[in-house]
Amino acid sequence: MQALSLLDCGIATDQGQRPHQEDRYAFITPQGFPACDHRQLAFFAVYDGHGGPDVSDHASKHLHLNLISSPAFQAGDCENAIRGAIDAEENQLFEGFASGGNDASTSGSTVALTLVDLNKGEVVIANLGDSHIVLGELEWTGGKITYKTKRLTTADNPDVPEEKSRVEAAGGTIRRRAGQARIGTINMSRALGDLQYKKPLNDEDATGDFISSQTPHMSPQT
Numbered sequence: 001m002q003a004l005s006l007l008d009c010g011i012a013t014d015q016g017q018r019p020h021q022e023d024r025y026a027f028i029t030p031q032g033f034p035a036c037d038h039r040q041l042a043f044f045a046v047y048d049g050h051g052g053p054d055v056s057d058h059a060s061k062h063l064h065l066n067l068i069s070s071p072a073f074q075a076g077d078c079e080n081a082i083r084g085a086i087d088a089e090e091n092q093l094f095e096g097f098a099s100g101g102n103d104a105s106t107s108g109s110t111v112a113l114t115l116v117d118l119n120k121g122e123v124v125i126a127n128l129g130d131s132h133i134v135l136g137e138l139e140w141t142g143g144k145i146t147y148k149t150k151r152l153t154t155a156d157n158p159d160v161p162e163e164k165s166r167v168e169a170a171g172g173t174i175r176r177r178a179g180q181a182r183i184g185t186i187n188m189s190r191a192l193g194d195l196q197y198k199k200p201l202n203d204e205d206a207t208g209d210f211i212s213s214q215t216p217h218m219s220p221q222t
Contacts, residue, residue, distance in 0.1 A: 003121025022049030055193030108193035
């Protein structure tokens with residue numbers, strides 16, 4: 001018996017005032033997962049691109065494929081499967097940049113994704129950057145239906161104390177421009193792409209963490 005049911009899903013985007021839409025998304029309903037996988041799973045992801053659509057576009061087409069094909073995913077280890085899928089995506093971006101296939105040195109993307117196990121009633125959240133996942137809980141109050149909302153993700157901005165310490169320890173410098181704390185031109189401390197702030201582009205001999213990290217924040221929810 002399933003603990004959760006997926007009744008419907010949808011997506012909407014808004015380009016705003018920018019000349020180009022750099023945001024992308026991906027979702028897979030239970031019917032879209034391999035037939036050999038008997039779990040009832042659903043995958044949803046938003047990729048908010050910056051510096052061009054190269055990274056967000058590539059991630060929207062490949063990250064979920066990296067996830068599904070990983071041994072950790074097939075073994076039921078969703079958290080490590082997501083981490084591995086993000087690392088694999090980052091490696092693909094670097095290989096594409098090295099061969100001249102993309103501009104991932106200056107292009108980057110946030111990640112906000114969730115993998116839902118409908119059988120277990122478990123939701124695994126992962127995020128990079130400042131895109132967020134919000135949970136809405138239905139409530140019946142005073143004869144009216146309302147939603148109680150809760151943000152499930154963590155903002156990866158350079159002025160968050162933990163992120164500031166990590167960036168500076170990796171050799172990065174944080175400055176305020178246009179009212180925001182920034183690493184170079186970007187106002188986030190974790191993202192896909194942005195290879196100019198990552199090894200080996202920024203320092204082939206350096207060891208330790210990247211200035212801009214692709215290690216996601218993870219949060220399992222039940």
